[in-house]
Amino acid sequence: MAMKIALVTTSVQLGGAAIASGRLAEALRARGEQVEVFSLDGKRRERTLPFIAERAKIFLANGLNRNNLFKVSTASDGQRGLVDRIKAYGPDIIVLGWINQGMLSLNQIQQLGEGGTPIVWMMHDMWNLTGICHHSLGCMHFVGECGRCPMLSKSVRGENDLSHKVWLRKRRLYQSVKIQFVSVSNWLAELSRRSKLLEQNPPVVIPNVFPMDDFFIGEKELGLIVFGAARLDDPIKGLHHGVNALNRLRDVAEAHVVFFGELRNPGALSGLKIPYDYAGSLEQAEVARLMSRAEVILSSSLYETLPTTLIEGQASGAMPVSFDRGGQRDIIEHHRTGYLAPFGDEEALARGIRWALESDISPENLRAEVDRKFSAGAVAKRMIELFETLKKGQLC
Structure with missing residues (x-):
């Protein structure tokens, strides 16, 4: 009953x-x-x-x-x-x-x-x-x-x-x-x-x-890193840490970033020294299409209870890279289903992005892990x- x-x-x-x-x-x-x-x-x-x-x-x-x-x-x-x-x-x-x-x-x-x-x-x-x-x-x-x-x-x-x-x-x-x-x-x-x-x-x-049916693995775009949030420059999201880590990838020719979410301070991305696009706020279907192309989903949040964007990216076959602070550990198993950098260590976060871009872990395995857990x-x-x-x- x-x-x-x-x-x-x-x-x-x-x-x-x-x-x-x-x-x-x-x-x-x-x-x-x-x-x-x-x-x-x-x-x-x-x-x-x-x-x-x-x-x-x-x-x-x-x-x-x-x-x-x-x-x-x-x-x-x-x-x-x-x-x-x-x-x-x-x-x-x-x-x-x-x-x-x-x-x-x-x-x-x-x-x-x-x-x-x-x-x-x-x-x-x-x-x-x-x-x-x-x-x-x-x-x-x-x-x-x-x-x-x-x-x-x-x-x-x-x-x-x-x-x-x-x-x-x-x-x-x-x-x-x-x-x-x-x-x-x-x-x-x-x-x-x-x-x-x-x-x-x-x-x-x-x-x-997590709504598995809403996200899918698409044709991956070489070097595409995605960084998203409801509000990108919310202090909790640690955008400055992300920008500083990404700037350490200037020698990675194919690396480029797409940011999505509200941005109240347009100058928050002005210090980025690798190619990027700002997509603004997106509907879920648009997020799914973007994630399906990504090789890496990046978070530099100061803390998160259970960061949805990392799960969305992983369900789309993108490798999650994040600081190890908060619920990220429930999503990422270090070096198996993603990369966890010590909190606040921008150099380690950059190493994680490099590792993710070079990883041979299959998108299908990443998605299967999300299905099992969430x-x-x-x-x-x-x-x-x-x-x-x-x-x-x-x-x-």
């Missing part, structure tokens, strides 16, 4: 975590499960008030400072009536995706948990194990109790600042409601085990679903096995 699954997520359209939630819903349906998605897609009016209310509270708590206003979340506000709608659906399992920015509050999650329905919470970033930030940027306060948060203005930082207050609310929630956390990467799971909030309830690791069938099978365990009243 099919399980009734309620999947709660701010969106299934906007952002990597949102798209991952949509793909998970499709994968579970393909396995015969009944999935109802509760999201804010197409509901601009419903989204606006809780979103503004949460941001206003953050703005006030941060001393009327707008810095980092959209880099933190508190889950103080959620959609009116959402808990009742979820309960009326009568789910066997509740799956929480990325629920911030006015979708679901911590209090509402408490209410959902009081009904006894098993809750699975997908972790797409660090927010579940910190006070308010989605990425700690090297701050390690989460191994104890958050406070003195570097995301907040210096004038309001303290032992009991906003980050500490939200940290305490999360601790109360986690202690009173049974939640099965699921990390999409081993890197994030390891951080969770080190955190004070989740050390007693560490997540299991199940990756995001295909819809493989991920859905693991999720359903987890759901069955939870229905028996057990946490993993």
Whole structure:
């Protein structure tokens, strides 16, 4: 008999975590499960008030400072009536995706948990194990109790600042409601085990679903390196590291790069000394065509939970090259299915690109590795096995 699954997520359209939630819903349906998605897609009016209310509270708590206003979340506000709608659906399992920015509050999650329905919470970033930030940027306060948060203005930082207050609310929630956390990467799971909030309830690791059918191996273009992101010059993407590494390939005659994604600073690529093109923002079908021609997919991100562009490239037969920091290790086996350079070592990253361009590892083998780890069938099978365990009243 099919399980009734309620999947709660701010969106299934906007952002990597949102798209991952949509793909998970499709994968579970393909396995015969009944999935109802509760999201804010197409509901601009419903989204606006809780979103503004949460941001206003953050703005006030941060001393009327707008810095980092959209880099933190508190889950103080959620959609009116959402808990009742979820309960009326009568789910066997509740799956929480990325629920911030006015979708679901911590209090509402408490209410959902009081009904006894098993809750699975997908972790797409660090927010579940910190006070308010989605990425700690090297701050390690989460191994104890958050406070003195570097995301907040210096004038309001303290032992009991906003980050500490939200940290305490999360601790109360986690202690009173049974939640099965699921990390999409081993890197994030390891951080969770080190955190004070989740050390007693560490997540299991199940990756995001990847749409194998959307990507394919095409005729490879000699020396083509692809570098892509939703926003190329987002500081997290470490574009300057990529440019510096690529400039060490000036003696590789055939090396050329195609960049894609939003670029707010047009001068960010001006220092590149090898041939390149900037393709702008691309639709997924355009990304697939570009990846199919590439020999190398490059990332120089400061950290990534589970970098989708590397998986897209590998599924298209391109060799992934990246810094070894974050979920990249779940994708790349060094010198077998890609190259992992020590974090921040631009010379090593350049060596990795050279190695990838010269490698005789077949595109078909690279694609097969993605299929084994991240295909819809493989991920859905693991999720359903987890759901069955939870229905028996057990946490993993």
